[in-house]
Amino acid sequence: MTIAEKILARRSGRTRVAPGDLVTVAVDTVILFDNNFMPNRWREILAVRDPKRLIVVFDHRVPAPNAQVAAAQRTGRAFVARFGIERFHDVGAAQGISHQLVADHGYALPGDVLLCSDSHTCSAGVFNCLARGVGQPDIVYAAVKNETWFQVGATVRYQLIGTLPTAVTTKDAFLQIAGRYGDHATQNVEFGGPGIERLSISARKTLTTMAAELSAEFATFEPDAVMIDWVGARNSQPFEPVYPDPDAGYVALREVDLSALEPLVAFPDSVIENSRPIAAAAGIRIDQAFVGSCANGTLEDLTLAAQVVAGRQVAPGVRFIVTPGSQQIYRAALHAGVIAQLADAGAVITPPTCGACGGGHLGALGPDETCITATTRNFKGRMGDPSAKIYMASPATVAASALTGTITDPREFLR
């Protein structure tokens, strides 16, 4: 069995599962976030099976941009108080994007089942667990009953080899996969191979987070010492890493040579089947450049962007917006001098939140504007006006583009 199949079998009390099976599993962790409490979605929960399994995070629109969101956050705080939920990330010192907080705090253990009603919850699959985005009803059901259902999907295995060249990141590796293989609807993706050992957790997490764009069911990473140490340093609970069986059945086995990659750009309106080499986009004028989100708001991403812009200036007429993924990252970047480098170059640093990624606040796009973004989605209308054009690339490419005012190869600035 593959990693996903093994966890599904273990957690549903079966010896084996196979693609197509419908299984019921116990859920270890349920995360609710600010949008869940909006009046057009929220249904008041009267009973919770196990409040210790719940986490509440305000992330999509923080601090509240208007009275409606402020009211939703009040509803959320009342929910937290009513059920005595201890892991609560309100606006303040522990603020951050839920998927980043899972990494920062070790909330996902290998072998776990974790649900959140945000589609990029698959991010936590970097920790060798089954994490996925579900809908509002699913999250309410799991909070109340502590269980959920999954239909077992077939698994595609990505075998990573080689080392990333300078100025090329796992965002480019993702764009390569999405461009070449398209959607993976109803399938799991599993990452492994000798190439992973030189990738940090942050770099790996970009791949699992972006798996939502492949329409993957679950994204998982094969365990290794880097991951086990990361989780062990943040969570004292015992855990058992899950390795795929040597005879695991994959619907496809695909090799990705990291050393052969170059910077790529997804063109507007679609992430899949829409990647082109940077040269094909070079010279396109931009109004805004954005680095942030659950895919690219880590200290490593901010540092990379800072390396590109350090000692230089953002082009006139360009808004370069940088949103750290969590307050912990913001403070680390502040103390490391990364925030100073970015701000001195002309970047605007916002508080940690989803912000412009979801088009909700702090960087929405106007009619006919063009943005290059290191986030998760470039759908029509995603970041504001439907006539805006959204190109997607790595934080290095976004930062380089902010300097010139046109889409630019980061290798011109990082050698």
Place this chain on the structure above:
Amino acid sequence: MTPMRFEGRVWSVGDNINTDLILPIQAFYLAAEEQARHVFSANRPGWAAQVRAGDILIGGRNFGMGSSRPAARSLKNLGLACLVAESINGLFFRNCVNFAFPAIACAGVSAAFAEGDTAAVDLDAATVGNVARGTVLAATPVPDKLRALICAGGVFALLEREGLIAAASKA
């Protein structure tokens, strides 16, 4: 159990329809019923007003990719009887089931219909037929447990009956 069979006029929308097209950010703060009027406002302005109760939506590959937002609820509130697509994003499919909006994957469905045709969808038999052409395609069966959940009115109806969540407010 109540049979799940639908016959209706077809709208055909192609591959990779995402949730930002179905439930755009501009409708974020609106009440659920009003959100439905914004379906496809970016790619097919005016379409939502043309939909009649009982119409059937036919999609291509990877229908509903994207966000967890309650976009399936908007399709239901628009009065559509059901969704048939070549393949459906797993999260979107969950939302269909949970909001009691019948949805079924069916390979070959895009080519089998032109817009305006009449489709006969049988969720129990897992078949999708083009009434005028007389052709019938085999769809991917919806597991009994999920079919039952759709019949029961979805997750909120279920939890409300069990007294685990409050009744819907008018907000």
